[in-house]
Amino acid sequence: MQIDLRTVAIEPQRNAFDHLVRRFGDKPASRYQEGSYDIQAAENLHYRPTWDPDQALYDERITRIVMKDWYALKDPRQFYYSTYTLTRARQQDTTEANFAFVESRGLAAMMVPDLAATALKVLMPLRHAAWGANQNNTFICGYGYATVFTQPCMYHAMDNLGIAQYLSRLGLLLGDTEALEEGKRAWLNDAAWQPLRRYVEDCMVVRDPFELFVAQNVALDGLLYPLVYGRVVDDDFSVKGGSAVAMLTQFMTDWFDETRKWVDAVLKVVAAESDDNRTQLRQWIADWNCRAAAAMVPVIEIALGVEADEAVAEQVEAFKARIRKTGIDL
Amino acid sequence: MDMKATKKKLGMKERYRALTRDLGWEPSYQDKDAIFPYASYEGIKVHDWDKWEDPFRLTMDAYWKYQAEKERKFYAIIDAHAQNNGHLNITDARYLSALKIFLQAISPGEYAAHKGFARAGREFPGVGTQVACQMQAIDELRHAQTQIHAMSNYNRYYDGFHAFADARDRIWYTSVARSFFDDAMSAGPFEFMIAIGFSFEYVLTNLLFVPFMSGAAYNGDMATVTFGFSAQSDEARHMTLGLECIKFMLEQDPDNLPIVQAWIDKWFWRGFRVLGLVSTMMDYMLPKRVMSWREAWDIYGVENGGALFKDLARYGIRPPKGWDDAEKAIDHMSHQFMLGLYQWSFGTSFHSWIPSDEDMDWLSAKYPDTFDKYYRPRWAHIRKLKAAGTPFKNYGLARLCQCCQLPSVFTEPDDPTLTCHRETVYKGEKYQFCSDGCMDIFNNEPEKYIQSWLPMPALFSELGGDVGAWMNWVSLRDGVDNGDYDGSTDQQHFNEWRGLATSNL
Numbered sequence: 001m002q003i004d005l006r007t008v009a010i011e012p013q014r015n016a017f018d019h020l021v022r023r024f025g026d027k028p029a030s031r032y033q034e035g036s037y038d039i040q041a042a043e044n045l046h047y048r049p050t051w052d053p054d055q056a057l058y059d060e061r062i063t064r065i066v067m068k069d070w071y072a073l074k075d076p077r078q079f080y081y082s083t084y085t086l087t088r089a090r091q092q093d094t095t096e097a098n099f100a101f102v103e104s105r106g107l108a109a110m111m112v113p114d115l116a117a118t119a120l121k122v123l124m125p126l127r128h129a130a131w132g133a134n135q136n137n138t139f140i141c142g143y144g145y146a147t148v149f150t151q152p153c154m155y156h157a158m159d160n161l162g163i164a165q166y167l168s169r170l171g172l173l174l175g176d177t178e179a180l181e182e183g184k185r186a187w188l189n190d191a192a193w194q195p196l197r198r199y200v201e202d203c204m205v206v207r208d209p210f211e212l213f214v215a216q217n218v219a220l221d222g223l224l225y226p227l228v229y230g231r232v233v234d235d236d237f238s239v240k241g242g243s244a245v246a247m248l249t250q251f252m253t254d255w256f257d258e259t260r261k262w263v264d265a266v267l268k269v270v271a272a273e274s275d276d277n278r279t280q281l282r283q284w285i286a287d288w289n290c291r292a293a294a295a296m297v298p299v300i301e302i303a304l305g306v307e308a309d310e311a312v313a314e315q316v317e318a319f320k321a322r323i324r325k326t327g328i329d330l
Numbered sequence: 331m332d333m334k335a336t337k338k339k340l341g342m343k344e345r346y347r348a349l350t351r352d353l354g355w356e357p358s359y360q361d362k363d364a365i366f367p368y369a370s371y372e373g374i375k376v377h378d379w380d381k382w383e384d385p386f387r388l389t390m391d392a393y394w395k396y397q398a399e400k401e402r403k404f405y406a407i408i409d410a411h412a413q414n415n416g417h418l419n420i421t422d423a424r425y426l427s428a429l430k431i432f433l434q435a436i437s438p439g440e441y442a443a444h445k446g447f448a449r450a451g452r453e454f455p456g457v458g459t460q461v462a463c464q465m466q467a468i469d470e471l472r473h474a475q476t477q478i479h480a481m482s483n484y485n486r487y488y489d490g491f492h493a494f495a496d497a498r499d500r501i502w503y504t505s506v507a508r509s510f511f512d513d514a515m516s517a518g519p520f521e522f523m524i525a526i527g528f529s530f531e532y533v534l535t536n537l538l539f540v541p542f543m544s545g546a547a548y549n550g551d552m553a554t555v556t557f558g559f560s561a562q563s564d565e566a567r568h569m570t571l572g573l574e575c576i577k578f579m580l581e582q583d584p585d586n587l588p589i590v591q592a593w594i595d596k597w598f599w600r601g602f603r604v605l606g607l608v609s610t611m612m613d614y615m616l617p618k619r620v621m622s623w624r625e626a627w628d629i630y631g632v633e634n635g636g637a638l639f640k641d642l643a644r645y646g647i648r649p650p651k652g653w654d655d656a657e658k659a660i661d662h663m664s665h666q667f668m669l670g671l672y673q674w675s676f677g678t679s680f681h682s683w684i685p686s687d688e689d690m691d692w693l694s695a696k697y698p699d700t701f702d703k704y705y706r707p708r709w710a711h712i713r714k715l716k717a718a719g720t721p722f723k724n725y726g727l728a729r730l731c732q733c734c735q736l737p738s739v740f741t742e743p744d745d746p747t748l749t750c751h752r753e754t755v756y757k758g759e760k761y762q763f764c765s766d767g768c769m770d771i772f773n774n775e776p777e778k779y780i781q782s783w784l785p786m787p788a789l790f791s792e793l794g795g796d797v798g799a800w801m802n803w804v805s806l807r808d809g810v811d812n813g814d815y816d817g818s819t820d821q822q823h824f825n826e827w828r829g830l831a832t833s834n835l
Contacts (some may be wrong), residue, residue, distance in 0.1 A: 010415060010827050012486040018805055019495040034482055035475035039441050043499040044783040046512040051368040057515055058445075081472040082401040089398030092391050131353035135452060138464055142448035147441075154448060154468050161461065162390035165349045172340070172348065180348055188355060201359040 023071075035080035036147045037071055060145045063210040064280050067273055070146030076265045077152075077258070084155045088162070091251055095166065098247040099173065107244035108174050115242045120175050122232060122303050123167055123249075124183020125193050129224070130164035132200035133157075136216040144209040152262055156217065159259070163252055170248045192302060195295035210270070211284055217263050219288035222319050223296050223312070225256035231311050232303045260322075267326040282328050289319065289330075346387035351380075354457040366455040372518040374590075375583035379456030382578055385570035388465065396563075397472070404476060404560045411553045412483040418831050419550040422617040423488065423824035424815050428545065429481060429554065430490040430680040431607055434497040435507035436538075437477040442511035444470035446522050453519045459578075462571050466527075469564040476560065480553040487827075488820050490679045493805030497679050500804045502728075502785040503607075505735045509782060510604050514597075516778070520579065521593050527572035529597035533638065535565060536630040537605055541612050544620040580645040587646050592774070598650030599767035603734035609664035610671065613693065614685060622696035623664045631656075652767040658743040661697050665705040670739040672712065672814075673724040676797075679806050681815035684713050704746055721814070725797065730784050732761040733768035740764050756780065 015021065016029040019038040045057045055062050060070060067073075079087070102108060108116065137157035144150040171179040187193050199220065206212045229252045237245050246253075271278045293316050301308040320330040340348065357365055369376075410416070420426070444467050451463035485491035498504050514525035543558030579586045609623035639649045671682045685693065690709060694701040715722045728737030729751075742748045752763040756776045763769040772779045793799045801808050815821055 010418075010487070010830065013488070013823075014486060014492060017482070017485055017491070017495065018493045029482075031475075031479055034478050038495045039438070039474060039478070040445070041438060041442065041499055041508060041512075044505075044785075044788070046505075046509045046783050047516040047778050047781045049516045050778065051371065051516075051518055057512055081468070081475050082405060085394055085398045085401050088390075088394040092394045096391070127353055128355055131457075134353075134464075135460075138448055138452040138460075138467070141467070142445060142452055150445075150448075151471060154444075154464075154471060157451075157464060158390060158393075158468055161350075161353075161464070162394070164353050165389050165391065168349045168352075177340070177344075177348060180352065184352065184355065188358075198359040201357045201365070204357070204365045205360050 030078070031082070032075075032078040032080050036075075036151060038147075040145075040147050040150075058145060059143075062143060063145075063208045065210040065270055065277055067145075067270065067277075071148050072269050072273070073146065073149040073266050074269075075148060075152045075262050077262055079152060079155055081151075088159070091254065095251045098250055099169065102244045102247055103173060107247075111174075111242050111244060112240065115237060115240050116174050118303055119233075119237060119242060119245045120171060120179045120183065121186070122228065122299065123245075124171050124175075124179055125187035125190075125196075125299075126224075126228065127164045127167045127171070127180070127183060128187045129196060129200055130160050130167065132203065133216055133221070134160035134164065136203050136212050139207075140209045140213050140216075143207070144213075149266065153213070156259065159255060163255070166248070166251055170245075173248070174245075192298035195291075196299055199291055199295045213266070214281065214284040215288045217259075218267065218323075219285060220292045220295075221256070222260070222263075222322070223289070223292050223315055225252065226318070227296055227300055227311065227315050229253045229256065231315065232300065236303060264322070264326050267323070267328065271327040278328060282330065285323060285328065286330060289316070342387060346384060346389070349389050350384070350387075350461055351457050362455065366453060368453045368518055369455050372520050372589070374520045374579055374586050376455075376579075377582055379454075379459070381581065382456050382458040383574055384458045385462060385574040386567050388567070393465065400560050400563070404556055405479075407556045408480050408483070408553050411556075415827075415831065416552050417484055417487055418824075418828050419552065421549040423820045424615065424681070424683065425545075425549045425551065425617050426484060426488055426490070426820065427680040427682065427815070428542070428611040428615045429484060429551070430494075431503075431611070432542070433477065433481050433491055433494045434501070434679065435504045435607065437474050437481075437494070438498040438504070439507050439511045440470050440474040440477065442508070442515060443526050444468075444474060446511070446515045446526060449515075450519045450522055459575070462574075466568050466571060469568070472564070473557075473561050476557045480557045483553065487823065489807070489818075490681070490811045490820075493679065493811075496805040500785070501679060501806070502677065502730070502735075505730075505783065505785050506607070507604055509735045510600055513600065513778075520589075523572070523575045524590065524593040525597045525600070527568070528576045529594065529601050531565070531568045532572040533598065533635055534601040534605060535569065536634060537626060538608055539565065540630060541608060541620060541623075541626050545611065545616045548618045548620050549616055576642070577645070580642075580647070591647060594647065595651040596771050596774070598656075599652040599765075599771065600734065602652065602656050603736055603764075603768070606663050606667050606736065609660075610667040613664035613696070614668045614682075614689070619692065624660050624696060627660045631660075651770070652765075655743045655765065655767060659740065661700040662704070662741060662746055665693070665697075665701065666739045666741065669705070669708060669712075670728070670737055673722060674728060674737070675813050676723060676725065676808075677800075677806070677812065679804070679811045681813060681818050681820065683815040684716065685709060700746065716814075728786060729762055730786050731764035731768050732782055732784070733763060733771050733779055734765075735782065735784070736764055738762065738764045 015027050017034065020029040020033055023037060024033060040058055042058070049055060049057060060067070134157045137153045137160055141150045141153040141157060144153060168180060171183065187197060203212060203215050206215060229249050233249050234246050234253060267281065271281055293312055297308055297312050300311055304311055323330050447463045447467035447470060451460050451467050454460050454463065481491060498508065514522050517525060539558060543555055546554035546558060576590065579590055612620065612623045612626060639647065668682065671678060672684065675682045690706055694706065712722045730737055738749060738751055740750050742750045750765055752766060752769040754761050754763070754769055754773060759780070761772060761780070763772065789795065789800050793803060806812055810819055
């Protein structure tokens, strides 16, 4: 039997804050809406930045992308701080369990030494690439316009840092501090890593927040994650008896699947806004994708040898198909 | 590779280093100055970013875990608060004026801090500093959001909350807080750290948060107490960061001292002016008071601040220049503010009121040297006007200070009967100030402060002085959101609803 508890009923005077009523109609607002829309100052800003008097404190014009309303770039995951943190905390539980599983059963030691060495060779320098991604997403959050677009970039930046830290833990588990040092040496000196390092450093001087979004989150990650964590770790290493590595990088695989939905949603809205936007996006994506593909080949070669060219080419095709679905012809 | 059977056990510090500091590298394809273009123009010299001591060694796995736990608790409590009409547990709806000011003026500041720390988290050339700033960036976003969420339920039942986003950009008194944050964000990364990380978070935050959250607890506001408690452990991290940052700058090069000292002088005074709003809340707006502004200042300003500046003395830092003027203002400012708010209450999206006899007795006990002598007679006069049916209203425009943006309601530090007014001429234009502190700040950077957006002149130039049009523009509903609490819809509703909840009438 259903029992309805009786409570004192008081009639609310209004449903939501004015700015949300203007956007979404006179109805109760979600917490995502309350925490994301119009909470960035927009008018009557007091001073020009001393670090660049040509721009305003919050400035839509520092990117070549033009939006009538930047708040159109809704995050399909509807992440605000709370839902973001709860989601990552749950994933962290899984990751912790995976690390504990690998460690307690000595799975790392059971891998063929060559395979473990290859895994470290591929993954350790990526700690630094992930740090580069953190820098770039922090930039987009700091200088991008409108909370719906910038807050997921802050979450993304913290995720990039988390990934760099998971990779470091993986290195300490499979190797030791020497593995990390060797990875950094390779990142700085080995020919295989120089195109990627150059790509990342070149990104760090891009100061158009949306171009940076394309270079990092669309073009580079769009190849790096499926290639490294999908093709190399999940497919190749697992077949060779290295599923322990796949367990330790499960977060990266899941994370890419989740975040690409957001990245695609952003591209789709921006491309649909105007022909100019679409043309600009096509050009940026084509340029950066070309460079990213070239940078990935020597990295994938470390694991796949002569098959690297083909693996990268396949992934580039898959990437183009993905981008076409957002309304941008490549 | 040499695979060892047993791993080295890393200490906390080494492990944190491997997981964080070691992620950065010296770039060679791009010039470091191009990657960090804002790191040197302020004149701060840093020789070795590795000397930066990580104030807290928090990695992302731990961050997600701790923060998620806090978030779960926070939302469970505010959900229950909303479901059970928790708003009826507050002492009196007068209390809500403090919350309305907070949502319109302070929560947007949390958001600005979020953006500012994201920028600092990218612009500093040291990994340790960057990560600490990034964590604060995401925390500040959390604070803005939890505050909006906590107050959202009040908005459904009470006036004055509904247009906080419009008020943030347009109404006159929010300009005090926003010009403060705009000022910090338009400065370089080092000054930003002194402004927000040090002056605001370290020196002044206890004067804002402790009285505010205690006030919420004393007045039965479970929603606000909850975000206060929930934010506390974040604030502890932020305070540590602010202090570490200032020590780092001072230790890196002796040339940094005069620059840092000038920033401390500036930001102490800027912060002190923003806190004027808190003094009024503590002395006038809480139906059940926690302590007087004077008492709070003695504890959190004099004692804590004194200890801090004693500690910094070994670096050559002296207490902020405006410290003595601040001390002289403590026994006056809340009264001067509340009198100002009451006379301009037609233009505020919150209510003010005339203190009751009981309130005034409390005020004279807490301010034995000033209240009865200077302020009780003025309240008595205002009360007489109200009783005669001619309530005191000032529709004239307040003269705003070009720097802090507050109306010039303060008196000379050494003469409480004389309104303090300073003036300076720059490039043929005259500029007005509320104090020496504000005028000095202007004189040090006139090109910055001539840009200040002054909301009162804007009323004249954009809307031709039409008060009704101005009210529409700031989304203030006349006769509902503004004016005297006595006779307001909030008062009427609260009494009616509380009656429903506590009696059988």
